[in-house]
Amino acid sequence: MLEHVFAHLPITDSTWIFLMVLLIILFAPMILRPLKIPYIIGMILAGVVIGPFGFNILARDKSFELFGEVGLNYIMFLAALEMDTRSLFKDVRKYLVFGFATFAIPFAITFIGSRWLLGYSNVQSLLISCILSSNTLIAYPIVSRYGLGRHKSVSLSVGGTMISLLLSLVIVAALSNFWTIKSTNDTNAGLDTLMFWLLFAGKIIAFGGISIYLIPRITRGFLRNFSDPVSQFIFVIAILILSSVMAEMCGIEGILGAFLAGLILNRYIPKVSTLMNRIEFVGNALFIPYFLIGVGMLINIHSLYNNVSTVNMMIFMVLVGTLGKGIAAYVSARGLKMPWSDGHIMFGLTSAHAAGAIAIIMVGTKLEIAPGTYMIGDEILNGIVVMILVTCIISSFVTEYAAKQIVLQSHDDIIPTAENGSDDEKILILVKDENKAQSLISTAVCTRNQKLNRGLIALNVVYDDANSAQNQREGRELLERLAKNAAGMDVRMQTQSRLATNIANGITHAFKEYDASEIIAGTHPVAEGEVISSYGYVDEQLISQLNRQIIFVNFHQPLSTMRRIQVIVPSKAHFEPGFYRWVERVARMATNLSCRIIFHGKHQVLSLISDYMKRYHRNAAAEYEEMNSWEQLTALPEKILPDHLVVIVTARKGTVSYQSHFDKLPVYLSKDLVKCNQMVVFPDQYGRPLDEMTFVNPQ
Numbered sequence: 001m002l003e004h005v006f007a008h009l010p011i012t013d014s015t016w017i018f019l020m021v022l023l024i025i026l027f028a029p030m031i032l033r034p035l036k037i038p039y040i041i042g043m044i045l046a047g048v049v050i051g052p053f054g055f056n057i058l059a060r061d062k063s064f065e066l067f068g069e070v071g072l073n074y075i076m077f078l079a080a081l082e083m084d085t086r087s088l089f090k091d092v093r094k095y096l097v098f099g100f101a102t103f104a105i106p107f108a109i110t111f112i113g114s115r116w117l118l119g120y121s122n123v124q125s126l127l128i129s130c131i132l133s134s135n136t137l138i139a140y141p142i143v144s145r146y147g148l149g150r151h152k153s154v155s156l157s158v159g160g161t162m163i164s165l166l167l168s169l170v171i172v173a174a175l176s177n178f179w180t181i182k183s184t185n186d187t188n189a190g191l192d193t194l195m196f197w198l199l200f201a202g203k204i205i206a207f208g209g210i211s212i213y214l215i216p217r218i219t220r221g222f223l224r225n226f227s228d229p230v231s232q233f234i235f236v237i238a239i240l241i242l243s244s245v246m247a248e249m250c251g252i253e254g255i256l257g258a259f260l261a262g263l264i265l266n267r268y269i270p271k272v273s274t275l276m277n278r279i280e281f282v283g284n285a286l287f288i289p290y291f292l293i294g295v296g297m298l299i300n301i302h303s304l305y306n307n308v309s310t311v312n313m314m315i316f317m318v319l320v321g322t323l324g325k326g327i328a329a330y331v332s333a334r335g336l337k338m339p340w341s342d343g344h345i346m347f348g349l350t351s352a353h354a355a356g357a358i359a360i361i362m363v364g365t366k367l368e369i370a371p372g373t374y375m376i377g378d379e380i381l382n383g384i385v386v387m388i389l390v391t392c393i394i395s396s397f398v399t400e401y402a403a404k405q406i407v408l409q410s411h412d413d414i415i416p417t418a419e420n421g422s423d424d425e426k427i428l429i430l431v432k433d434e435n436k437a438q439s440l441i442s443t444a445v446c447t448r449n450q451k452l453n454r455g456l457i458a459l460n461v462v463y464d465d466a467n468s469a470q471n472q473r474e475g476r477e478l479l480e481r482l483a484k485n486a487a488g489m490d491v492r493m494q495t496q497s498r499l500a501t502n503i504a505n506g507i508t509h510a511f512k513e514y515d516a517s518e519i520i521a522g523t524h525p526v527a528e529g530e531v532i533s534s535y536g537y538v539d540e541q542l543i544s545q546l547n548r549q550i551i552f553v554n555f556h557q558p559l560s561t562m563r564r565i566q567v568i569v570p571s572k573a574h575f576e577p578g579f580y581r582w583v584e585r586v587a588r589m590a591t592n593l594s595c596r597i598i599f600h601g602k603h604q605v606l607s608l609i610s611d612y613m614k615r616y617h618r619n620a621a622a623e624y625e626e627m628n629s630w631e632q633l634t635a636l637p638e639k640i641l642p643d644h645l646v647v648i649v650t651a652r653k654g655t656v657s658y659q660s661h662f663d664k665l666p667v668y669l670s671k672d673l674v675k676c677n678q679m680v681v682f683p684d685q686y687g688r689p690l691d692e693m694t695f696v697n698p699q
Contacts, residue, residue: 010052010059017058020050025289038396040138043289044389047296054301064294071291072136072355073244073258074283079140079158080262081269081276082149085594086621088159088263091152098156098332099163102350105331106324107133107168113320118313124375126175127364131384132321134168134356137161138392139349139399141288144280146403149271150619153333153342153406157349162259165356169252172360173200179367179375203250208260211243215264220643223268224557227438229488233278236265253359267594270560272445274488295354299389300382313383318390325351341405348399352392357384425449428457428516430507434478436522441482442559443551443679444520445489446592447585455492457514458482461506464499472497504541511546518549518581523678535666535680543652543682549578550682551585554669557643562677565590566640567647568633569601572657574608578684583609585681586647587617600627600636633661637672647679655685 011017024046032042050057088095110132114125143154177196222235240261247257269276326347333343361384364376376384427444431437444456460475462468479495486493494514500506511519524536535543535552543550567586573579590597597620599609606624613622627633640646650665651658669678 010056012059012061014061014063017061017063020058021290021293024050024293025285038142038400040141040292040396041393043292044296044299044392047293048299048301048389049296050293051297051299053297053299058297060294060297064290064297067287067290068294069254069291070241071283071287071289071294073240073255074287075137075140075291076255076259077240077262078144078280078283079137079149080259081266081279082144082271083155083158083263083266084150084152084619085263085266087150087152087155087619090619094336095156095159096163097336098328098346099160101332102135102160102325102328103133103164103167105328106321109324109327110320113316118316123175123179123367124380126171127360127375128317128380130168130172131353131357131360132317132324134165134353134360135161135325135350136352136354136356137349138292138352138354139395141284142396142399143345143349143403144284146407148345148403148406151342151345151406153338153345154349156332156336157346160346161350162256164350165253166256168356168360169256172363173251176363176367200251204252207246207250207257211246211257211260211264215239215243215261216268219265219268220561223561227558229274229278232275233282236269236275236279239265253356255355267563268560270446270592270594272448272450272489272491272592273442273560274485275560277488277490295388295392298358299385301386309379310382310386313379314386314390317383317387321353321387321391322351322394341402341409344398344402345406348395348397348402351398352388352395353384354388354392357388423449423452424515424517425452426454426457426514426516426518428459428511428514428519430519430521431458431460431478431482432475433522434481436554437478437482438485439553439555439559440520440522441486441489443553443589445486445491446559446589447520448491449588455494456486457516458486458493458495459507459510460495460497461500461503461510462497463503464501468499472499502541503538504545507542508545511548516548518551518684519546520551520553523552523554523680547652547685549581549684551582552678552680554678555645556675556677559645560593561643562593562645563595563643564641565593565595565597565645565647566636567597567599567649568627568636569599569605569609569649570651570657570659570662571602571605573601573649573651573683574605575656576651576683576685579608580612582649582681582683583612584616587613587620587622590620590622591617596621596623598623598625600625600632602626602628633668634672637676640673640676642675643677645677645679646673647681649681649683652682652685 011020024043028042028046029039032039037045048054052060107129110129111125114120114128115122120128137158140158143149143151148154174197177193219235219239223232226232226235240258243257243261244254245257247260248254269279329347329350330340330343333340333346361376361381365381367375425448427448429440429444431440441456441458448454448456458479460472460479462471462475475497476495479497483493483495496510498506498510500509507519510516519542521539521542524539539552565586586597599606599622601609603626606626610622610624613620636646648665648669650662665680669680
């Protein structure tokens with residue numbers, strides 16, 4: 001029976017191959033979890049077992065090439081999407097230092113060892129050095145799973161990987177061009193070399209210019225006009241593949257184009273958005289595991305005992321490559337005054353060799369030293385392929401250990417905001433109009449504390465009148481759709497539809513039942529040219545009945561396309577009990593949207609905000625502009641663009657920071673800022689109104 005089964009191996013039918021891969025992706029983690037083997041290593045080992053050099057169960061068909069290439073691009077794209085781009089531009093010197101170190105140190109050690117210990121020629125030693133000085137972010141999904149995508153050491157590792165890979169590929173391209181010209185005995189070699197470099201530089205500059213100029217404009221326009229999640233996902237994947245293809249047309253690896261696409265789209269895809277959740281899900285569920293299994297299928301374990309020189313070559317590469325990357329990581333970490341745990345992360349992420357090594361191998365196998373003899377022969381090739389497996393294992397174990405260490409050592413960043421010193425965050429969202437409901441959900445998700453991982457509460461209140469049954473049914477349908485959208489963002493949501501003879505009282509009762517901490521609501525629609533003198537009867541009642549934080553929002557475009565947040569702060573806002581609550585909310589929003597935030601106010605309140613931002617949100621791009629009187633607010637519209645968000649912090653009558661100018665705020669919003677994205681914040685002001693209201697004694 002076994003002979004009959006083996007007679008039909010390897011499986012070549014594409015449907016069966018896809019099924020087998022899905023079963024491996026499904027069951028491998030379950031089998032390996034008790035053995036404490038990292039998921040990534042499990043996928044690679046599974047590829048070794050089922051591949052042509054293992055039990056030869058599956059043929060390595062075109063699907064592994066397709067999904068494998070997309071999976072590698074996906075890893076680089078996700079790494080760029082999750083990077084803290086503000087830190088990238090602010091600490092560019094650190095990125096350059098580590099990038100050059102993680103390239104130059106392994107390059108120098110490998111070249112010396114290859115030339116003087118193994119006896120290879122200068123050109124062969126250069127190729128081997130480029131292989132070991134580059135690296136692949138095989139272990140990135142591990143740090144992503146631990147939520148460390150924006151950690152400084154992870155960002156440095158991603159940036160360093162791109163720099164080292166680019167330098168390696170440039171040297172290989174120059175070497176290939178030099179060897180091609182030499183082999184043809186061209187008398188115009190110098191001119192050909194000059195033309196090659198001019199054309200290469202021109203293509204790179206054109207590619208970068210087109211990407212940086214066009215992609216952001218196309219993305220903003222698309223996201224503003226198309227809100228369908230499927231269309232948005234397809235658009236992002238199309239940009240990823242297009243950028244990768246354009247990079248290959250320029251003569252560099254597609255993963256560099258994928259990384260650039262991720263950097264450009266970084267600020268348009270918030271980490272807490274539905275779109276980001278879908279991108280991560282598809283990549284981690286399909287493309288990345290497919291790539292890892294495909295890498296495992298390339299590894300020939302038999303070469304270890306077939307050829308002693310292959311074993312020596314593999315040992316040399318593993319020791320020298322790992323040593324060089326380790327020295328670069330730990331020396332850079334100490335030189336940049338970072339803890340040892342950061343050095344572990346930097347070493348773990350940069351020690352694996354896969355895609356860059358394979359790309360350079362493909363070049364080396366085409367360069368002839370003599371007829372029938374190539375730069376990369378079977379001995380070097382087999383040693384490199386086995387080295388890929390060993391370094392991937394080392395990288396995964398070190399990264400897993402370091403990620404756990406950093407998570408355990410990190411301080412909890414939950415900000416005390418309640419009177420008892422604990423974070424009482426529980427956000428209640430008032431939904432009525434479906435056109436505005438999604439923007440309310442996005443606002444709540446962008447301002448919530450992710451580490452608390454508390455759900456949201458969506459409330460729909462309708463009048464108890466003749467149409468109450470129809471209105472309540474429509475409200476429940478709306479709440480169901482919003483709950484699905486929240487689930488797409490990996491956020492739990494409670495929903496409630498209730499009847500009330502007084503809408504404001506119904507909201508207040510629900511607020512007290514859920515023990516909520518704040519409310520997010522939409523403003524009433526204002527027609528162009530219409531000027532209103534109040535927030536509306538229901539909203540005015542709500543403001544007077546509740547003394548907890550209420551945020552009214554009115555967006556004209558998706559929150560993810562906002563490029564700047566302008567915050568207007570009254571002079572005595574810091575005396576209110578809810579001062580740090582709203583500061584924390586807008587700071588989280590700026591961080592999640594990766595946009596600049598500008599605070600306008602008097603020197604004293606700006607100083608307190610600045611101290612808070614430096615302590616809890618060091619990576620936020622915050623600026624401070626003094627505004628000595630509330631009348632200066634009238635000059636602000638000149639500085640506001642359509643993709644800016646204006647946040648105005650106001651106060652209730654009778655409170656410390658209240659000013660008479662606040663009564664004119666609805667007129668100002670409906671007249672001068674009617675086309676702007678608005679957010680009005682009524683901070684916490686603790687008192688007795690809420691305590692005095694009960695169900696039997698309503699206001």
